[in-house]
Amino acid sequence: MPTTSVVITTHNRPHLLPRAIASAQAAGTDVEVVVVDDASNDETAEVCRNLSGIRYVRVERNQQVAGARNIGILNSTGHYIAFLDDDDVRLAGSLDLQAAALSSAPEAGLIYGQALINDPEQVGTEMLYLRRCPQGDVFWELLEQNFIPCGAAVFRRSCLLRIGLLDQSVPGIDDWDLWIRIAAFYTVIVIEQPVLVWRKSSPTSGQGTSRADQLVKISTRLMHRKWFELQPAVDACAKKRREVYRRFSKNMASHLAFETVRAVREGSLFCARRNAVAALQLHPWSSVKLALSLTLRKRTSKQRHPD
Amino acid sequence: MLRLITQPHFAALKGIKYIHLDIGQGMAGARNVGILASAADYVAFLDDDDVRLPGSLDVQVEALMNDPEAGFVCGPMMMADQEGNLTGEVTAPKSSGGDVFWDLLEMDFPAMPLSVMIRKACLTRVGLLNTALLTLEDWDLFVRIAELYPVIVADQPVGIYTKPTASSGQSSSPQARLLSHAARHQLQLFRLPRARAAPAKKRREVRKRALCRIVDTLLWNAVQAIPQRAYKFACANIFAALRLNPQRALRPRGYRKLRMILRQRAG
Numbered sequence: 312m313p314t315t316s317v318v319i320t321t322h323n324r325p326h327l328l329p330r331a332i333a334s335a336q337a338a339g340t341d342v343e344v345v346v347v348d349d350a351s352n353d354e355t356a357e358v359c360r361n362l363s364g365i366r367y368v369r370v371e372r373n374q375q376v377a378g379a380r381n382i383g384i385l386n387s388t389g390h391y392i393a394f395l396d397d398d399d400v401r402l403a404g405s406l407d408l409q410a411a412a413l414s415s416a417p418e419a420g421l422i423y424g425q426a427l428i429n430d431p432e433q434v435g436t437e438m439l440y441l442r443r444c445p446q447g448d449v450f451w452e453l454l455e456q457n458f459i460p461c462g463a464a465v466f467r468r469s470c471l472l473r474i475g476l477l478d479q480s481v482p483g484i485d486d487w488d489l490w491i492r493i494a495a496f497y498t499v500i501v502i503e504q505p506v507l508v509w510r511k512s513s514p515t516s517g518q519g520t521s522r523a524d525q526l527v528k529i530s531t532r533l534m535h536r537k538w539f540e541l542q543p544a545v546d547a548c549a550k551k552r553r554e555v556y557r558r559f560s561k562n563m564a565s566h567l568a569f570e571t572v573r574a575v576r577e578g579s580l581f582c583a584r585r586n587a588v589a590a591l592q593l594h595p596w597s598s599v600k601l602a603l604s605l606t607l608r609k610r611t612s613k614q615r616h617p618d
Numbered sequence: 619m620l621r622l623i624t625q626p627h628f629a630a631l632k633g634i635k636y637i638h639l640d641i642g643q644g645m646a647g648a649r650n651v652g653i654l655a656s657a658a659d660y661v662a663f664l665d666d667d668d669v670r671l672p673g674s675l676d677v678q679v680e681a682l683m684n685d686p687e688a689g690f691v692c693g694p695m696m697m698a699d700q701e702g703n704l705t706g707e708v709t710a711p712k713s714s715g716g717d718v719f720w721d722l723l724e725m726d727f728p729a730m731p732l733s734v735m736i737r738k739a740c741l742t743r744v745g746l747l748n749t750a751l752l753t754l755e756d757w758d759l760f761v762r763i764a765e766l767y768p769v770i771v772a773d774q775p776v777g778i779y780t781k782p783t784a785s786s787g788q789s790s791s792p793q794a795r796l797l798s799h800a801a802r803h804q805l806q807l808f809r810l811p812r813a814r815a816a817p818a819k820k821r822r823e824v825r826k827r828a829l830c831r832i833v834d835t836l837l838w839n840a841v842q843a844i845p846q847r848a849y850k851f852a853c854a855n856i857f858a859a860l861r862l863n864p865q866r867a868l869r870p871r872g873y874r875k876l877r878m879i880l881r882q883r884a885g
Contacts, residue, residue, distance in 0.1 A: 371766060372810065374745040381746050385654055475643040476650050480750035492641055541641065 313343040315406050315465065316389030320379040321397040322349040325358040328397045332365055335395055338506075339406030345387045349379040377477040377485035384468075384476065391465050394486065398510045399462045402427075405506035409465040412502055420497025421466040421490065423459045424506030440509065444501040450494040450543050454534070454555050456562045457487035459499075463507040466493055481533055483526045488533060495541040523570040524589035527563045531593070534559060564594030646747035646755035649731075653738070653746065661738050663731035663756070667780045669698075670732075674776040678735040681770050689767025690736040690760065692729045693776040700780065708775065709733075715771035719764040722757070723807055724824045725800065725831055729760045729769075732777045740767060753796055754803055765812045793839055793851070794858035797832045801862055804828055833859040833866040841876040 317335040321328050328346070335344050344365045348355050350373040359367040368386050370379055380394060391410050395401060405424065413422045425444065427437040440460065445452045452458070464486075474492040477485045493499070538544060539552055567590035574583035637655055639648060653661055660679055664670055674693070681691045694710035709728045713721050721727040736759075744762040747755045763769075807813065808821055840855035859867035 368742050370745060371743045372745060372762060378745050378748075381650065382742055385746065386742060472637050472651060472655055473640045475639060475641055475647045476654065476746075476749075478647070478749055496640055 314341040315391045316387030318383030325355045334400040338401040347379045347383040393465045400508040423464040426460040426507040426509040446501045461486040560593045662735040669778040689763040691770040692734045693772040794854035
């Protein structure tokens with residue numbers, strides 16, 4: 312049985328996939344790479360056939376990321392499981408380090424690491440993500456925001472038999488939901504060093520961020536219906552839950568504000584309006600911030616186009 | 619939902635793999651965890667109130683081994699009431715197997731978790747049970763499997779199904795809600811590539827027949843529920859039937875049984 316299984320889900324990105332696979336194989340000595348091809352209709356199958364040492368699983372009907380990851384987990388055999396997106400890169404030796412740390416902490420369910428953010432438009436500028444890494448009982452901190460980069464986490468397979476698989480009904484935040492469920496029952500540890508190069512999403516990269524308002528809506532719903540129903544939240548006093556919700560909505564609203572400004576810059580005003588409305592509903596203070604950034608943007612554009 | 623009492627009880631049983639989920643996952647999520655924890659090549663589901671007949675698993679395994687193309691095998695079920703007495707009814711698929719995709723979509727193929735054994739390798743191609751669905755996740759999965767694989771129908775009964783009643787509190791009790799959901803979900807299933815590739819006329823026909831079938835079932839059960847004084851259940855069914863296909867629901871034939879009962883009482 313291999314120590315760690317890396318589940319790589321991919322959909323129509325054969326040009327990026329080999330790099331991700333190679334990085335996963337180099338990240339540990341006893342690593343099983345499971346590639347889940349989520350109904351790609353291009354040469355992904357061809358590309359994978361030429362790669363050795365991977366377990367290639369093809370899903371005929373698109374299952375979205377959560378469904379594909381579940382299928383990857385079903386086809387994996389390792390003690391520990393890590394996810395990797397097809398456009399991200401694992402750093403060499405990182406999986407061995409994390410697996411060793413996790414096996415020496417039997418009460419921990421998950422270990423994560425830092426990530427280097429790579430902006431595809433600016434080659435060579437890599438930013439360290441997460442300078443302060445919370446560990447131990449991180450349940451409440453995770454409720455406020457998802458600070459664990461999906462590719463930087465390694466968790467025990469046995470956790471899933473207590474808390475269930477990924478939830479397909481919450482597309483886009485299925486990983487966050489899983490981390491929260493793990494943190495509700497296990498401690499979370501961290502190695503304070505980069506383990507992942509994370510490609511920053513841009514609206515053209517086809518990643519989920521174009522629907523920021525939707526994601527926020529789903530996470531707000533989850534917060535009330537599911538996360539606050541978990542044991543640690545039920546045991547806590549109502550004041551604590553209110554406080555956490557306030558911080559969560561503030562984080563979400565500023566995220567939406569950021570996305571709004573970006574959408575305006577990209578010229579998709581419809582998207583910007585949706586995000587702005589969602590931000591206003593969540594946290595009014597962020598809307599002030601939003602308005603400020605928008606006016607600043609208008610001024611600069613007027614300077615550029617004097618007509 | 620497992621209560622605290624059940625945990626020590628099951629943990630003491632020999633020869634089973636007992637998993638305790640600390641967070642309720644719903645039917646689909648719990649079954650997915652079961653699939654993850656299982657090591658065999660074939661999967662069968664069993665609800666806690668149903669019974670498998672002796673030897674039925676061996677028969678189904680053999681059927682799947684003899685036909686490596688098939689996605690799942692299903693067989694007849696015997697019906698029992700809430701006390702566990704056989705009612706004498708047997709639900710068996712009318713079709714002889716093979717390609718049952720359209721039959722399943724039309725709800726004309728009684729595949730239930732109890733009567734089915736699935737080849738696990740199929741799940742990798744079509745996906746696990748959809749946790750986004752609160753009910754009907756089994757029908758959804760069977761349709762997705764039948765889209766790509768032929769299906770075997772065996773004639774030997776495989777299990778005893780405890781029939782839900784209007785008051786038994788099972789998930790199938792609010793039948794009106796369940797079948798309305800089924801009618802809605804069928805439109806989602808029409809988006810599967812194979813259904814999409816079919817001519818629109820075919821889809822319309824299947825839709826029409828399925829709605830008629832749903833309406834008939836709703837009315838039949840409503841009429842049965844009236845003598846048991848389950849008026850709320852009956853009303854819900856009749857309203858749902860009227861919403862789905864008013865023309866069919868207003869047909870006097872659907873109420874023939876009710877007329878018979880009323881006449882019996884009067885006479």
